[in-house]
Amino acid sequence: NPMSISPQLGPNPSSLxxxxxxxxxxxxxxxxxxxxxxxxxxxxxLNYSLSSNGITSSTAQRGLKSSWQQFGSLMVYTAAGxxxxxxxxxxxxxxxxxxxxxxxxxxxxxxxWKILYPEIQPKLASLLKKGYKVVFxxxxxxxxxxxxxxxxxxxxxEDILVISLSVFQVFVATGPGIYRKPVMxxxxxxxxxxxxxxxxxxxxxxxxxxxAAGRPENWALGKKKKDFSCSDRLFALxxxxxxxxxxxxxxxxxxxPYNLPELNPTKLDSAARxxxxxxxxxxxxxxxxxxxxxxxxxxxxxxxxxxxxxxxxVYVNRDTLGSWQNCVSACxxxxxxxxxxxxxxxxxxxxxxxxxxxxAKAAGVPxxxxxxxxxxxxxxxxxxxxxxxxxxxxxxxxxxxxxHSYKKHFQAPALSEGFSEILQIHFVPSFKDKxxxxxxxxxxxx
Ligand SMILES: [Mg+2]
Numbered sequence: 201n202p203m204s205i206s207p208q209l210g211p212n213p214s215s216l217x218x219x220x221x222x223x224x225x226x227x228x229x230x231x232x233x234x235x236x237x238x239x240x241x242x243x244x245x246l247n248y249s250l251s252s253n254g255i256t257s258s259t260a261q262r263g264l265k266s267s268w269q270q271f272g273s274l275m276v277y278t279a280a281g282x283x284x285x286x287x288x289x290x291x292x293x294x295x296x297x298x299x300x301x302x303x304x305x306x307x308x309x310x311x312x313w314k315i316l317y318p319e320i321q322p323k324l325a326s327l328l329k330k331g332y333k334v335v336f337x338x339x340x341x342x343x344x345x346x347x348x349x350x351x352x353x354x355x356x357x358e359d360i361l362v363i364s365l366s367v368f369q370v371f372v373a374t375g376p377g378i379y380r381k382p383v384m385x386x387x388x389x390x391x392x393x394x395x396x397x398x399x400x401x402x403x404x405x406x407x408x409x410x411x412a413a414g415r416p417e418n419w420a421l422g423k424k425k426k427d428f429s430c431s432d433r434l435f436a437l438x439x440x441x442x443x444x445x446x447x448x449x450x451x452x453x454x455x456x457p458y459n460l461p462e463l464n465p466t467k468l469d470s471a472a473r474x475x476x477x478x479x480x481x482x483x484x485x486x487x488x489x490x491x492x493x494x495x496x497x498x499x500x501x502x503x504x505x506x507x508x509x510x511x512x513x514v515y516v517n518r519d520t521l522g523s524w525q526n527c528v529s530a531c532x533x534x535x536x537x538x539x540x541x542x543x544x545x546x547x548x549x550x551x552x553x554x555x556x557x558x559x560a561k562a563a564g565v566p567x568x569x570x571x572x573x574x575x576x577x578x579x580x581x582x583x584x585x586x587x588x589x590x591x592x593x594x595x596x597x598x599x600x601x602x603x604h605s606y607k608k609h610f611q612a613p614a615l616s617e618g619f620s621e622i623l624q625i626h627f628v629p630s631f632k633d634k635x636x637x638x639x640x641x642x643x644x645x646x
Pocket of ligand 1: 292293295296410411412
């Protein structure tokens with residue numbers, strides 16, 4: 201018989217087996233089910249036992265059961281006995297806590313793993329003794345890609361718990377998006393929904409250890425290979441955590457050199473100059489054609505819709521019209537009506553631009569070029585955050601092939617192609633609210 205749970209009263213949600221109970225909601229709990237009080241801080245597991253007289257009795261045991269919960273593309277494992285704390289010791293799993301037995305980069309079988317260093321088990325034990333909460337943060341994109349079954353990864357985590365003799369919580373980002381490191385979604389979930397910690401005593405009370413540290417080739421004697429990524433150092437940087445590599449943390453090695461990405465999104469100036477030369481005028485009183493050149497996600501469409509279209513220009517774009525032939529026809533129609541037109545395509549090479557220069561020439565009007573100067577790194581960063589913003593429905597997802605095809609075909613626009621003027625348009629971020637700015641100003645990777 202399921203046990204009835206009284207309605208939720210306070211503002212901190214309870215949950216039943218991962219289902220959140222809002223204020224005023226009630227539910228039922230069956231044998232083996234778990235009720236969590238105050239977000240996920242206090243688990244109670246229900247156990248019925250049949251006594252000799254045939255009457256069942258129930259007991260609710262506190263925190264005796266480990267649990268898995270799912271929040272969108274985030275999986276959270278809470279081992280029995282995990283307690284909240286204002287001191288967090290965070291770890292990556294692969295290459296930090298465990299490594300492969302086979303010596304291969306990727307495991308060859310579900311059981312192809314071993315604890316990386318013998319120092320790890322005593323270190324985790326001493327952290328728990330000092331009142332730290334031990335938390336693992338892992339990116340497992342293989343789950344979303346269908347290459348790794350969640351059940352297989354879950355039992356691996358449970359095995360690590362047994363072998364490491366530890367007590368920890370695990371955050372697993374199973375796909376792309378806000379939970380994938382270095383974006384800080386998993387950390388925010390920990391702070392807001394699970395741990396409720398307030399303030400750390402010192403910076404070292406919140407720290408992260410990982411091998412995704414951006415170390416270059418030959419970073420130490422006998423360590424030839426460079427790190428495959430810098431994502432976890434960036435994750436720590438986004439959050440403001442002290443960061444250590446496994447060798448620094450467990451073995452006491454000295455700090456290794458590392459490289460950060462060229463693009464620092466915290467330094468992007470939203471008051472920077474928008475275009476060059478500054479003496480140029482963005483729009484014209486006479487009929488004209490403006491041809492864009494720039495990476496996908498370099499800010500072309502936002503720029504045109506903010507600064508040019510409101511002045512009466514016709515907007516031509518291949519994503520909406522389907523082909524360059526349709527774009528050329530739309531230009532011809534607009535010019536016939538005596539209207540100016542902007543062509544918002546990537547137009548990387550002279551061949552793609554010539555189509556519109558020719559249309560302008562035939563109509564006897566000038567053609568200008570707006571070259572959007574955002575780098576590949578900037579454009580990819582913009583694209584990643586577009587994908588994360590649920591409100592952004594007007595942009596289609598851009599894959600790496602599209603970026604690299606632009607890069608491959610790119611030839612800088614020249615006046616000799618028939619342009620009367622070429623403007624450089626800089627990427628200057630603007631934000632509709634504080635929340636989207638906070639998201640955008642994080643380091644990203646991938
Ligand atoms: Mg790793």
